[in-house]
Amino acid sequence: MIEVRDLVKRYGDTTAVDHLSFAVEPGRITGFLGPNGAGKSTTMRLILGLDRPSSGSALIDGLPYRDLRDPLRYVGALLEARAVHGGRSAFNHLLYLAQTQGVPKRRVSEVLELVGLSGVAKKRTKGFSLGMGQRLGIAAALLGDPKILILDEPVNGLDPEGVLWVRQLLKALAGEGRTIFVSSHLMNEMAVTADHLIVIGRGKLQADMPVGQFIAQFSDTAVLVRTPEAEALRAAAGERGWTVADTDLDGALIVTGSTAPEIGELAAARGLVLHELTPQRASLEEAYMELTRETGEFAHRPAPAWGGADGRA
Numbered sequence: 001m002i003e004v005r006d007l008v009k010r011y012g013d014t015t016a017v018d019h020l021s022f023a024v025e026p027g028r029i030t031g032f033l034g035p036n037g038a039g040k041s042t043t044m045r046l047i048l049g050l051d052r053p054s055s056g057s058a059l060i061d062g063l064p065y066r067d068l069r070d071p072l073r074y075v076g077a078l079l080e081a082r083a084v085h086g087g088r089s090a091f092n093h094l095l096y097l098a099q100t101q102g103v104p105k106r107r108v109s110e111v112l113e114l115v116g117l118s119g120v121a122k123k124r125t126k127g128f129s130l131g132m133g134q135r136l137g138i139a140a141a142l143l144g145d146p147k148i149l150i151l152d153e154p155v156n157g158l159d160p161e162g163v164l165w166v167r168q169l170l171k172a173l174a175g176e177g178r179t180i181f182v183s184s185h186l187m188n189e190m191a192v193t194a195d196h197l198i199v200i201g202r203g204k205l206q207a208d209m210p211v212g213q214f215i216a217q218f219s220d221t222a223v224l225v226r227t228p229e230a231e232a233l234r235a236a237a238g239e240r241g242w243t244v245a246d247t248d249l250d251g252a253l254i255v256t257g258s259t260a261p262e263i264g265e266l267a268a269a270r271g272l273v274l275h276e277l278t279p280q281r282a283s284l285e286e287a288y289m290e291l292t293r294e295t296g297e298f299a300h301r302p303a304p305a306w307g308g309a310d311g312r313a
């Protein structure tokens, strides 16, 4: 388990991490979301002991990273800035890492197989695509067979097949009881990958909850209603303080501020006929945009600046 307690990191006048507290539990995928500059990479670096906190602590199973007995076999990490010696082959790169970590040589072939790079194991990494580089980085993180994985934007630059592959790999690793902590700009990807979400904005905790609860809590519930008595329904909803909007969907209405059962009960009480009553599932992306609209360092930028469905920030 990873425990972050009242963590603060200042760089001069900038507070990159601002009294952050959360826990990352084993056996599930915890997504780490936040707009550009929110402090995700800094938090991950602090957990990994690559930077010193200004105050507070980041503990792994109760210990700071530097006090772990066998840290590289305990925690595997993929950070955004990867240093791969371009002249080396994928195999030799991993072999070098394995040797410095006391990991047996056979594990190199195993992780290459696991990430689908066996066929190019002898090729120099200089010629690798971004996606292949990401796979190699994930292979390196898995070398020590760690029980905790910390991955900063692992699907950045991957094609849809690669994104799906990472998702399946992370689910399998979490299913084995490992602790998976993964940052991403891909909100919709997190919706189908993560079990739990930690959302930060300007270094502060915004949300720490299961994905489903996040969507329910941070998005307006909207219900699509079809009725031949639109005006009567509009008036009744108005009395309750609900908002009714027209759509271009063949006379259907969208009611917000209420739920489908409440609207159904109101219609029954007033004797109004309904032809359709359909809750609209808000996407994680909408919920996330709603929550972080005010807190992003670049909140004034249009939404695509945070990365769209194609994964490019």
Ligand SMILES: Nc1ncnc2c1ncn2[C@@H]1O[C@H](COP(=O)(O)OP(=O)(O)OP(=O)(O)O)[C@@H](O)[C@H]1O
Pocket (backbone or CB within 6 Å): 011, 014, 015, 016, 034, 035, 036, 037, 038, 039, 040, 041, 042, 043, 297
């Ligand atoms: N070494 C550093 N020196 C000075 N400021 C820094 C340093 N590292 C990070 N920052 C600042 O701290 C803040 C948080 O940055 P961080 O990279 O942790 O955010 P992030 O959420 O990972 O963003 P992104 O999604 O863009 O990678 C930013 O304002 C950044 O400019």
